[in-house]
Amino acid sequence: MRATQQDFENAMNQVKLLKKDPGNEVKLRLYALYKQATEGPCTMPKPGVFDFVNKAKWDAWNALGSLPKETARQNYVDLVSSLSSSSEASSQGKGGADGKAQESKGILVTSEGGITKITFNRPSKKNAITFQMYQDIILALKNASTDDTVITVFTGAGDYYSSGNDLTNFTSASGGMEEAANKGAIVLREFVNTFIDFPKPLVAVVNGPAVGISVTLLGLFDAVYASDRATFHTPFSHLGQSPEACSSYTFPKMMGSAKAAEMLLFGKKLTAREAWAQGLVTEVFPESTFETEVWTRLKTYAKLPPNSMRISKELIRKNEKEKLHAVNEEECTTLRARWLSEECINAIMSFVTRKPKL
Numbered sequence: 001m002r003a004t005q006q007d008f009e010n011a012m013n014q015v016k017l018l019k020k021d022p023g024n025e026v027k028l029r030l031y032a033l034y035k036q037a038t039e040g041p042c043t044m045p046k047p048g049v050f051d052f053v054n055k056a057k058w059d060a061w062n063a064l065g066s067l068p069k070e071t072a073r074q075n076y077v078d079l080v081s082s083l084s085s086s087s088e089a090s091s092q093g094k095g096g097a098d099g100k101a102q103e104s105k106g107i108l109v110t111s112e113g114g115i116t117k118i119t120f121n122r123p124s125k126k127n128a129i130t131f132q133m134y135q136d137i138i139l140a141l142k143n144a145s146t147d148d149t150v151i152t153v154f155t156g157a158g159d160y161y162s163s164g165n166d167l168t169n170f171t172s173a174s175g176g177m178e179e180a181a182n183k184g185a186i187v188l189r190e191f192v193n194t195f196i197d198f199p200k201p202l203v204a205v206v207n208g209p210a211v212g213i214s215v216t217l218l219g220l221f222d223a224v225y226a227s228d229r230a231t232f233h234t235p236f237s238h239l240g241q242s243p244e245a246c247s248s249y250t251f252p253k254m255m256g257s258a259k260a261a262e263m264l265l266f267g268k269k270l271t272a273r274e275a276w277a278q279g280l281v282t283e284v285f286p287e288s289t290f291e292t293e294v295w296t297r298l299k300t301y302a303k304l305p306p307n308s309m310r311i312s313k314e315l316i317r318k319n320e321k322e323k324l325h326a327v328n329e330e331e332c333t334t335l336r337a338r339w340l341s342e343e344c345i346n347a348i349m350s351f352v353t354r355k356p357k358l
């Protein structure tokens, strides 16, 4: 039997009730089928190459060619029906809210006992963050902000927390540095905005050395627990770059301008205890008991009333939000220009062409 207009409208309502985010690919397919079913083939002008979101939507719709409106309507209804049944199955079965795991190439996302755990998961590259990982983290945070978990925790797999931005992000883009710089600024802006706006308690479990953006982001976390093996390093001047993740604002505010300058201008690497003394770290634990002590504590925190924590966080963050967004905007614009500078290009080239270890 063919789907009626009423079936189509019911399906549109069902989409809003899905318990699980179906992911970007499915959302694009839904969007394309909806547009095709209601407006017919795509005749809109193609968005610019840097307008990533609208271009992806346009591509998905345009790919449907001259598919008849009725067939698009039927496909939309069928797709929603398959999503609804799989979402029900997963919320009833073992893979429900607790104990579920979602793995992408560079990050591992699990949720258990009220805690969403996002692990930088590229230990062979010291958990350097690729463009794909930035996107996956944005999605994981968006999911965590609306699911039933209470606290979100970042940590690293292997001996590093993270070595920061993957420096090959800039050298592997097909359009060269200019394209990478444009893309980098767009991705960075959305990535940092997601942290600024994240509504639930956000905790970093810093298991080892942290470099670059994995350090600067800590200024936007609610608590930072560090192993005494962890170090904190922001070598921006060495890389011909400039601070990001609002650290040009949060670091001086947190540690005073003189100490912030040592980190952000001169690239001084701090030990965990030094970072604690500067207010960047909440508490330092001996490596031997770090994991046990921190996770025991977090499990207790995850049992606190979630709405109360969310409301308190909102109060704490509210007066700063506008400022943080403005700082993020300016840092991204500045960094985009830095990435095209000779100082930065030379620094990145010297990293990617360094001699392999024997």
Ligand SMILES: CCCCC/C=C/C(=O)SCCNC(=O)CCNC(=O)[C@H](O)C(C)(C)COP(=O)(O)OP(=O)(O)OC[C@H]1O[C@@H](n2cnc3c(N)ncnc32)[C@H](O)[C@@H]1OP(=O)(O)O
Residues within 6 Å of the ligand: 124, 125, 126, 128, 129, 163, 164, 165, 166, 167, 168, 169, 183, 184, 185, 187, 188, 211, 212, 213, 214, 235, 236, 239, 241, 244, 351
């Ligand atoms: C788009 C948004 C951008 C936001 C702006 C962000 C800025 C930043 O984050 S700036 C900071 C960037 N990070 C760095 O400068 C660190 C670079 N890495 C290093 O200095 C070292 O690798 C190390 C100190 C982190 C570790 O040294 P070591 O213990 O000697 O280990 P290896 O150097 O042999 O590293 C193993 C393996 O991992 C690769 N790797 C490590 N870090 C990165 C990285 N950031 N980007 C790309 N690749 C990285 C390293 O190349 C090795 O790979 P193989 O040679 O293939 O084994």
